[in-house]
Amino acid sequence: MxxxxxxxxxxxxxxxxxxxxxxxxxxxxxxxxxxxxxxxxxxxxxxxxxxxxxxxxxxxxxxxxxxxxxQGNLDTTGNPLDLGLDGEGLFMLKDGDVTVYTRAGGFGIDKDGYIVNNTGLRLQGFTALDNGGFTAETNDIYLDTKQNDAQATTKTQFGVNLNAESSSPTITPFDYKNPNSFNYSTSSTFYDSQGSSHTLTVYFVKDSTGPNSWTLYYGADGKNPLGETGPPAVPPAITPNSATITFDTNGQIVKTLDHDGNPATPNIFDPIDIAVNLTALDPNSGATTPLNMSLDFTGTTQFGSPFSTNSVTQDGFASGRLVGVDVGEDGTIFGRYSNGQSKALAMVALANFRNTQGLSPIGDSSWVQTAAAGEAIIGQPGTSSLGLVRSGALELSxxxxxxxxxxxxxxxxxxxxxxxxxxxxxxxxxxxxxxx
Known part of the structure; x- marks a missing residue:
């Protein structure tokens, strides 16, 4: 015995x-x-x-x-596709029709553009939709490496200060080739629907009829695909080509008029959007439709200080190629493009189980579901009982x-x-x- x-x-x-x-x-x-x-x-x-x-x-x-x-300790690696989980949950991988679960978050991009682990299994997630949301069903996370489409400029905002002590030009009428016919000028790059860049120049002329009125002239030059720059198209390429702004005694805009003398906006205290129709910039750029763009001078002031361009912003951009990715703690994967833009491409999906010890280990720090584990509870990182994703880190043993x-x-x-x-x-x- x-x-x-x-x-x-x-x-x-x-x-x-x-x-x-x-x-x-x-x-x-x-x-x-x-x-x-x-x-x-x-x-x-x-x-x-x-x-x-x-x-x-x-x-x-x-x-x-x-x-x-x-929880294991998180080790910083600096690789954006090294994903560590801070809290509960498991990454989901696909091995054919079988779903594999893991906490090992070392991922990369394969030759087909899918995010995979070191054994080639594809990471599962929610695909980004054009409306800003994500799909309800999980899919293989695919990073589209093709170019990010160009976006034509629809609005340019200028924030400049016009010196209140300026005198009207001695040379009239306005001639963009003669600096003595205008007081100041500033420029901004904008883009057409094909992603070709153009330069918009705004000229400021102090009116002789009143101390607080200025006439603005705007012109644009085009650049064709060969890189040849044409002469500035002022004013034939632009209709209308001028506007008038009026300031109060505090240096704030109170009135904007278009070239016909009509209010540029219904509310004179909200001088947003002076409509500009740029129709003949560059016939060789590939853009076939006129570019309708508005100018916003809301941030323009008239103070007794030197002229300065404080800010110029516009909402267009050229096409760009994918140059990198960033992953937020909520699992959102953002694509970074060569044109400086970024957009959400997908979101990492996490799974949890009522009884994680019921999972069956299969090696490579991975498990498969069993009846003892219960049904997988799938969701977005940071929701319910699921933890957060730490990009650039790996969870150690x-x-x-x-x-x-x-x-x-x-x-x-x-x-x-x-x-x-x-x-x-x-x-x-x-x-x-x-x-x-």
Missing amino acids: SFRTALTGLNAANADLGVISNNIANNNTTGFKQSRAEFGDIFSLSDLGTSTRRSIGTGVKLNAVTQQFK NVELTEQLVKMISAQRNFQANAQVISTADQMTQTLLQIR
Whole structure:
């Protein structure tokens, strides 16, 4: 009896050492979760299924090896597609029709533009929609590496200060080629529907009819695909080609009039949008439709200080190619383009389970779903019980090496003690055999 009981102890200690050695071996494995051997005692029962006060246990058995899903430390790598999870949840990967779950977030882009792990499994997520949302169903995350389409400029905003002490030009009428026929000028780049860039120049002329009125003239030059710059098209390329703005005694705009003398906006205290129809900029640019653009001088002032261009902004841009990605803590993957633009391409999906220990490990710090784990709860990072995504970091193994070394010593002592039981039982048997 003692032999068999001690043998179960040896087997248990050996299993414990096996679990501990696997933990130690994976101390540096990304996303690895340490395991724990759980044991139960073996007890003899009567034919009626009950034990007696004189019953003696018959050893130990291995009940289960469970993985501990506590958080591992995050190690900064600087690679934007190295994704560490801060909190609960698992990344979802596709292996054919099988969904694989992992905490190992080392990803890259394959030759087809999909985000994959180091074994080629595709990361799952929600695809970005044109309206700013995301799909409800998960898909392979695909990064479209083609060019980001150009966007024609629809609005340019100028914030300049016109010196209140300026005098009207001595040369009339206005001639953009003669600097003495205007007080100041400023320029802005804008784009047509094909992404070709053009330069818009605004000329400011102090009116002689009143100290607080200015006439604005605007012109544009075109650049064709060969890089040849044509002469400034002022004013034939622009209709209308002028406007008038009037300031109050505090230097703030109170009235804007177009070239026909009509209010540029219904509310004179809200002088937004002077409509400009740029129709003949560059016939070689590929743009076939007129560019309708508005100018916004809301930020323009007239103070007794030198002329200055404080801000010029516009909403157009040229086409661009994908040059990089950024991942937010909510899992949103943004594409960065060579034209300085960025847009959401997808969102990483996370899954959680009621019983994560019910997942079945398959290696590579990965698991598959089982009935014991329950149904996957899929959602966006940072929602419900799901954690956040840390871009540029990887979750390290959660193995605590010191703890494992202590457990190894304990398992070794346990093995030695059970071996000693067998040795003692053998000596007792030899003693019995020597009785005559």
